[in-house]
Amino acid sequence: MKxxxxxxxxxxxxxxxxxxxxxxxxxxxxxxxxxxxxxKCFQExxxxxxxxxxxxxxxxxxxxxEIVERYQxxxxxxxxxxxxxxxxxxxxxxxxxxxxxxVFIHDGARPFITEEILERGMFGVQETGACVVGMPSKDTxxxxxxADFVSETPDRKRVWTVQTPQIFSYDLxxxxxxxxxxxxxxxxxxxxxxxxxxxxVQVRLVEGSYQNIKITTPEDLDVAEVFLKKIEKM
Ligand SMILES: Nc1ccn([C@@H]2O[C@H](COP(=O)(O)OP(=O)(O)OP(=O)(O)O)[C@@H](O)[C@H]2O)c(=O)n1
Ligand SMILES: C[C@](O)(CO)[C@H](O)COP(=O)(O)O
Numbered sequence: 001m002k003x004x005x006x007x008x009x010x011x012x013x014x015x016x017x018x019x020x021x022x023x024x025x026x027x028x029x030x031x032x033x034x035x036x037x038x039x040k041c042f043q044e045x046x047x048x049x050x051x052x053x054x055x056x057x058x059x060x061x062x063x064x065x066e067i068v069e070r071y072q073x074x075x076x077x078x079x080x081x082x083x084x085x086x087x088x089x090x091x092x093x094x095x096x097x098x099x100x101x102x103v104f105i106h107d108g109a110r111p112f113i114t115e116e117i118l119e120r121g122m123f124g125v126q127e128t129g130a131c132v133v134g135m136p137s138k139d140t141x142x143x144x145x146x147a148d149f150v151s152e153t154p155d156r157k158r159v160w161t162v163q164t165p166q167i168f169s170y171d172l173x174x175x176x177x178x179x180x181x182x183x184x185x186x187x188x189x190x191x192x193x194x195x196x197x198x199x200x201v202q203v204r205l206v207e208g209s210y211q212n213i214k215i216t217t218p219e220d221l222d223v224a225e226v227f228l229k230k231i232e233k234m
Contacts, residue, residue, distance in 0.1 A: 004049045004100040007042040008093035011035050011055040011108035012082025017217050024215050025108045030228045037111030043073050045118050050077040054089045057081040087188045094174045104165040105191050109215045121167040124206040129169030132192045133208030134162035163208040166191045
């Protein structure tokens with residue numbers, strides 16, 4: 001089915017900045033693992049046909065049992081092993097996709113996506129085949145030189161901090177990842193930059209939300225608890 005849309009959900013990171021024995025995507029907030037919340041959104045979205053979970057080799061059976069079976073995530077078509085870096089895990093996810101038109105690449109460490117965000121992403125990707133969700137920066141951003149002196153202050157109106165999901169035409173993102181893998185790869189921190197560097201395709205920015213945080217350091221868990229309590233009351 002060529003019109004299919006697949007979500008690749010990344011959960012193979014070590015979470016070093018969290019300093020926890022349990023990897024952050026498996027820590028519980030309000031009684032459920034962080035990873036569950038974004039999977040639930042993809043499971044319930046009419047835009048998404050199937051879901052691939054990318055996790056550590058040693059966590060595959062845990063994910064199948066404690067996430068996919070426990071929450072009856074019927075759209076999950078595969079749970080596969082990721083790689084050393086985030087971009088390796090993305091590439092493995094892309095290789096595991098069955099024929100599809102679009103892919104939503106998402107950090108399993110971002111629990112607060114919504115159907116509205118997915119809709120904006122799906123709308124945005126139609127234009128050029130590449131779309132990222134993000135938000136305009138609330139802070140003024142400085143670009144530093146190598147000695148930590150300010151080298152530039154970009155116009156804040158033009159500065160966005162980007163989130164996931166990042167949504168692409170499958171053929172475009174697969175080709176871009178294949179192309180960058182032939183080079184010396186350093187500091188590839190998102191998928192949009194792979195498209196920026198390896199194709200002439202423009203990447204559309206659409207609004208995510210200020211709530212769509214990535215669980216990265218311990219204080220993010222406190223913030224996540226607050227957001228969840230607020231969501232539960234709605
Ligand atoms: N080799 C990797 C590295 C990261 N990720 C995933 O990519 C997302 C975003 O990465 P990040 O927040 O940097 O996670 P970690 O790499 O786990 O964190 P840290 O850098 O603190 O170790 C997370 O959902 C993480 O599980 C992945 O699937 N495979
Ligand atoms: C893809 C991403 O979530 C966009 O903000 C982010 O770049 C992941 O980066 P990290 O270095 O893995 O935290």
